[in-house]
Amino acid sequence: MTKENEKSQETDPKYPYRSEKLLPREQRVVRFLETLQEVLGAKIYNLPLETYLGTCAKCNNCAEQCQVYQTSRDQKDLPAWRSDLLRKVYKKYFTTSGKLFGKLVGAESLSEEDIDNMVDAFYRCNMCRRCGVNCPLAIDNALITRVGRVILAQLGFVPTNMTLSTRTQLGEIGNTSAIPKAAFIDTLDFLEEELRDETGIAIPIPRDVEGAEFFFAAPVSDYIMEADTLLGIAKTFYAAGASWTVSMENFDAINYGLFYSDADLEKVLNRLLEAANSLKCKTIVIGECGHSTKVALLFQKIYGRPEYHGMKVKNIIEVSHSFLKEGRLTFDPTKNPETVTYHDPCNLGRGSGLYEQPRELLKAAVMHFVEMTPNRQMNYCCGGGGGLVVVEDLHDWRMSAGGLKKVEQLRAIGAKLVCAPCANCKKQIRELVQAHKLDMEVVGLHDLLGKAIVLSGKA
C-alpha cells in the first residue's frame, strides 16, 4: 500500500481531539501490523516487549496499584487487560507459539474493533508507572501503552494538540506555543524587571552566553504562565553564583514525542541538544517539567546524536539541591509560613529518581512541610500524566477517574499549598483544586525557594 492511494478521513467524530488524517477503517489493520513490525525492527523495544508481552502472569497486581482502575473499577482499566490488547496481536503475528497455537496461548488476530478499543484504552492510562513498582515480574504497562500509542499515531489516532505543538516547535518558530523570538525577549526583559523591582538587585536571565556552565530550558508555557517559578530559578542561579544561559534559538524543553512518537521525540530532543552544543554548554538543565526531564535523561543515548552523548542532563531540582548541599544557598523559611505538601511528579520520581532532593529543598525553605500518603515511588499520579492533560476531550475523565485519588490525598492532607514541580502536574492539579473546591493553591518548587532565598550581600 502506498501513501498516494490511501484516502484519509480527517477526524473520528468520537475522538475529535485525538484523531487527525485518519486512515480509512479498512486500511487500519494492515498499517497497524506494519508499524508494529517497524517498531520491533528498530530493536530498541525488543527486550522490554519480549519480556513484558511474553511473561505477564495475569496476577492483576497492577490493577490494585493503578489509580485509574482504583477509581473507575471498570474492567477496561485493568492495566493487564489493556496491555493484552497489544499482547494478543504481538503473539499472533510475531511469535512462533502464537502462530502455531493461536488462542490457546492468548494470540488473536487483529480486528478493527480491537483498534477502536486501543484508542480508548491507551488514552486512559497516565503512563505513570505506579503499577510497575509492585509487579512481581517487573513488567511496565506504561511502556506498552507508549508503544501502543506510537502505533496508533501512524493510523492517525494522535492527540491533535500534541502534533500541532510539535509541528510548530520543529518549524520556523521553534517552540510549542508559537511565541515569536521578539516576544520571548520581551518576556525575559519583563521578568528581569520584576526581579529588580522585587529585590533591588539586577538579577539577570542570561541569554546566549557561550560556555555557560548550565544551559537552561523550561517548558515554554512556564516563561509566561509560571513567572514565579522562573523568577525563583533566576534567583537560585544568582544566589549560587552559577553561570547559566537561556538560548534564544531553543528555549522550549517540551517534548511531546514521549507520548506518541519516537520520530518526533528524536527530532525535538536533538534540537535541544544541538542548541546547548552550539553554545558550548556541557550541562543541560531542564526546568520544572517531568516529561521533558525524563525524555532527555532516558533517551539521550539512544536517540541523541553521538556527538551529544557526553553532555550531562539534569533537572533544575537536582542543580538547586547541589547548590544547597555545597552551602551556596541560604533560606529564610519564615517567608513561607503556610503548610506545604509535595506532589511527586511521576516523571521526576519514578521516571528520574528525584525523591529526596525536592524534599530537602522544601524543608530548608518552608516552615511547615507535611507529607501526603502514599508518597515517593507509590505516589498517585495527578491524573494528567501521559500527556493526557492536553487532550481536551479527556477533561471530565481527568477530573474524575484520572484525578480522584489525587483529590482524596490532597483533601486528607489539608495543606494550604501543594508544591508540584512539573508544568503538566501544575495545570492538572489546579483544575482538580477548582473542580473539587479544595482550599489550596498549587505552586512550583522554585516559587517557594525564590520567596525564601536570602540574597543580601550577594549584590
Add this chain to the structure above:
Amino acid sequence: MTGSEFIAGIFPYIAVALCLLGTVWRFVRWLSLPPHVKWTLYPVPEGIAGQLKYMLKEMFTFETLYKFNRRLWFGSFSMHMAMAGTVLFFILYLAGWSTIFVVQLCLLALVIAAIYIIGLRIYDKNLRLLSNFEEFFNLLFVAGVAALGFAASVPHVSVSLRLYFLGLIEFHPNTSVLSTVHILAVFLGGLFLMYLPFSKMIHYVSKYFTYHHINWQKK
C-alpha cells in the same frame, strides 16, 4: 526397547537437556538483544548488595503480591514454595538426608495450591477476564505432575523409586523397578520440564532482565 523403557531410560535425559538448553537459549537470546530504550524505574536499590537483598526478599516472600493481592499471594506463594520444596527435599531424599514424607507433603501442597489458584481465577471476575487457556493449562499441568508424583511416591513403591533415580544420576537407570504409575509420572514430569522454558513460565529467567537490565539500568 519398549515404550516404557524409553520413557524411563532415555526420555528423562532428553527432557532435562531440553529444559536446560531452552533456559540457556532464552537467557542468551535476551542477553544478546541490541541496547534497548532506557526505562529505569526509580528508586534503584543501592549496589549489588541492595539489589540482591531486594531479589531474595521478593523470592522468599512474594512481597509485591502480599501487599496488594493477599488471596492470590496465598496460592502463588504456597505453590512456588511447594515447588522449590519438592525439588530440594527430593534431592535430600535421594542423598539419604530426608524422608519421602516431606517430599509428599510438598507435592500435596503443590496440588492444592494449583487447584486453589484455578478456583480463584474462575471465581474472581478480574482474574477470570485476564486468564486465558494458557493460565489454566499451566496450572493444571503443575497440578497433574504433582498429583502423579504423589501417587508414584506412596510408601510401598518408594524404595524402588529412589533406586531408579539414583541409577538415572549414575547414567545406568534400572527401568525394571518402575510400575506404570512411575512411568506416567516420569513421562508427565519430563514433558513439563521440556515445556517450561518455552512457556510464559520462563519468568524465572525474564525477571533477571526486567529487573536488572530494565528497571535498574543505571547508565
